[in-house]
Amino acid sequence: MTKNGLEIIEELESCVRSYVRAFPTVFTKARGYKMWDEDGKEYIDFFSGAGALNYGHNEPNMKKKLVEYILDDGITHSLDMASSAKAEFLEKFNEVILKPRDLDYKVMFPGPTGTNTVESALKLARKVTGRTEIISFTNGFHGMTIGSLSVTGNSMKRSGAGIPLHNTVTMPYDNFVSDELDTLEYLERFLEDNGSGVSIPAAIILETVQGEGGINAARFEWIKKVDEICKRWGILLIIDDVQAGVGRTGTFFSFEPAGIKPDIVCLSKSIGGYGLPLALTLISPELDQWKPGEHNGTFRGNNHAFVTATEALTYWEDPTFEKSIQDKSATITKFLENMIEKYPEMKGHLKGRGFMQGISSDVEGFSEKVAEEAFNRCLIMETAGGHDQVFKLFPPINIDEAGLEKGFELIEESIKEAIKQMNLEKDTVAN
Known part of the structure; x- marks a missing residue:
């Protein structure tokens, strides 16, 4: 008997696989915010490749440029040699993104993934x-290689390193303990007191909105205060915008509303535009002290990704595009607030900002059940947080209103079904 795709994957792929377990079907086609499986079933994608597909699947203009480049025998692989595709990307990124925001950075290509940057x-x-x-x-997530794991909070992921993770200190994120405790007063006290056991660090690294950690959004005044602390103590500020950047939180960089200019910025995921691997490390010019080849990698120059990334920046040439993200973000917020008010049984709390929002439920297992029911209704949605307590909405930032509304409808149906099952379980226990 011929095996189907899922059976082949289960037999031959490592047990480390995860998303195929949450979304158990074989996908064959995707366009915009929609995906289709081998049975022709249509799904709405509120996952967006965990933030790697901010412009949706197979965006037509990027696809056209990429196909033309390939058919014209454009350079595919060139390490960090000069290529026309790289030069065009750098120029457009500088002109469309950096200059209008009064940002001055050298661009480093560290390798293809978020953990590389x-x-x-x-x-x-x-x-x-x-x-x-x-x-x-706390609750930060920065990647799966040893250095990145050392600054990641999740204990399960950290344990995968197999060795002790040194030379890092974890401090409480904004509102980690309570709304009343100023976590930065706590942090600065450690820096001030030479008996604290914490030496002045090389850098502070943070996500302004923690994706995997539970869609925790730091207040802008908190972010600004972190920046002030860094400047006061001569500490470099690294903003990890791998997931929260490229429009996901409403502005191209997630830190823009806080009015800061980080020393180093990490970008990956959607910077490639089309889902192709690409990562950038943005470095304040005075910090660009690398010796040639001191940090390198075979795939640090992905020319196909340069082509699609350059085309993706065309969206940002039109100021109405950013405004549309912010308008639709407000629509997402309003929907989630309505769900929290309408269904108090889930004991929900609003999390995140922009197109990076969700509901955290105090009911154990509830958010996982919502995501499961959403998939049963052909909506792809992920959970986040140390206990998967948040179901999160990550639609493409260029999704139309009809797509959003259809997704909202399916989420509400999933919430109602999850509540129904929760009540049935309670009745069973009671009897």
Whole structure:
């Protein structure tokens, strides 16, 4: 008997696989915010490749440019040699993104993934300052290689390193303990007191909105105060915008509303536009102290991704595009607030901002059940947080209103079904 795709994957792929377990079907086609499986069933994608597909699947203009480039025998692989695709991307990124925001950065291509950009940022911070320690925050997620894991909070992921993770100190994120406790007063006290056991670090690394950690959004005044602390103590500020950047929180960079200019910025995921692997490390010019080849990698120059990333920046040439993201973000917020009010049984709390929002439920297992029911209704949605307590909405930032509304309808149906099952379980226990 011929095996189907899921059976082949179950037999031959490592047990480390995860998303195929949450979304058990074989996908064959995707366009915009929709995906289709091998049975022709249509799904709405509120997952967006965990933030790697901010412009949706197979965006037509990017696809056209990429196909033309390939058919014209454009360079595919060139390490960090010069290519026309790289030069065009750098020029457009500078003109469309950096200059209008009064940002001055050297652009480093550290390798193709988010953890590559974080590793390069940590290495550079230590090189420039001559210090070894890095301060990170509770519930932060920065990648799966050793350096990135050392500044990641999740205990399960950290344990995968198999060795002790050193030279980092974890401090409480905004509102980690309570709304009343100023976590930065706590942090600064450690820096001030030479008996605290915490030395002045090379850098502080943070996500302004923690994706995997539970869609925790730091207040802008908190972010600004972190920046002030860094400047006061001569500490470099690294913003990890791998997931929260490229429009996901309403502005191109997630830190823009806080009015800061980080020393180093980490970008990956959607910077490639089309879902192709690409990562950037943005470095304040005075910190660009690398020796040639001191940090390298075989795939640090993905020309196909340069082509689609350049085309993706065309969206940002039109100021109405950013405004449309913010308008639709408000629609998402209003929907989630309505769900929390309408269905108090889920004991929900609003999380995140922009197109990076969700509901955290105090009912154990509830958010996982909502995500499961959503998939049963052909909506792809993920959970987040240390206990999967948040079901999160990650639709493409260019989704139309009809797509949003259809997704909302399916989410509400899933919430109602999850509540129904929760009540049935209670009745069963009671009897």
